[in-house]
Amino acid sequence: MSRESEKVAIIGGTGPQGKGLALRLAMAGTSVVLGSRDAQKAHALAEELVAQLAELGGNAASITGLSMEAATQAASSMVILSVPYSAHDATLNTLKPLLTGKILVDIVVPLAPGNPKAVEMPAAGSVTEHAQALLGDSVPVVGALHNVSAITLNDLSRPINCDILVCGNDLASKKQVMALIDTMGTKAYNAGLAESARCIEAITPILIRLNISKEVPFSHAGIRICPPQH
């Protein structure tokens, strides 16, 4: 499928992470449909984002807004889950019957309630593994985009300052998601099976800790894979 005809759903698309991803993906030429429990809110935000992109000029792809269910059904192949951890399971249980034949891209980080400097991993090991167990093997789950800051995604004046570690048990799905991510000007790396999410999801609170500390002269830092210097 060509990029032009690809339509990606972002569930929880009205949150800061989802909004930033929608902007970056549409700028890169991929149509986006925001999905929210409140379809009206999704629709209104989509109109705002379209107006924001129009002001920048360029040929951004479309952004629309629908209910979570309708957005999932509208996705051509990839559904990005970008809800707070507390809403993760309820959302997936609702969407499960609609996900057949699609790829779930899980970007949720299990931050500890009240403490964004720590994670509370689910018993399955990670959210990605938990989602894969919940959905069953017929819906491939790919973990990605856990470590990129919402502020960075929404600051369109700057490139995304980090690489993206992608994991999952289905290689073809993972490659499709990596290709989508690379369109945003970032570099996606295949970080292995879903179990790698135990590490990748837990990088986020370490970055949050650093970024809010007074020990460093920066904020919103991400991580990059750095080969040796020549």
Place this chain on the structure above:
Amino acid sequence: MSRESEKVAIIGGTGPQGKGLALRLAMAGTSVVLGSRDAQKAHALAEELVAQLAELGGNAASITGLSMEAATQAASSMVILSVPYSAHDATLNTLKPLLTGKILVDIVVPLAPGNPKAVEMPAAGSVTEHAQALLGDSVPVVGALHNVSAITLNDLSRPINCDILVCGNDLASKKQVMALIDTMGTKAYNAGLAESARCIEAITPILIRLNISKEVPFSHAGIRICPPQH
């Protein structure tokens, strides 16, 4: 204590990681004592490394070699544990009575037996947490240097191409270890409590996986913390 009078022990110092660390630390002006089950082997390697550094010129600090026990006793404050995971507990049990008043710097990664692309975390959550439990609260354990490749450490023609994530429950000890690491031309970051090692130790197999894959045009890559670009 000034850098000149600091003497750091590296237990398992005759392995590739320990050897590379010894070279980098001595180059940076910190005296090193290699500790090995085979004191004679440690002594012989120390002589080799001293000769290697002499050839490069410069004013490297001393490198000597002793038994594990004697090296631990000789350390002024920091003892780096750089043994294979399979030898981790036996080594710590042997050294425990000698570690009082010192900081254990645990760099061991629990790679899965026969599969360096995966970890098998101990029940405590991470090797760092396990070591802290084993040694008790009177010996602070700092987790560090898990993600830097031995090849990179030993290639003295190049700077170390990654940042170092440091974790542990005792802030003063962590700061002392971070200051030591920074002398090698790397940047150490405070990555939080010992539980962060669950993430940090698990970054290593992800890097190994990437570095040995044909998907990327590099090897021996590490990770860096990257602030947004201006």
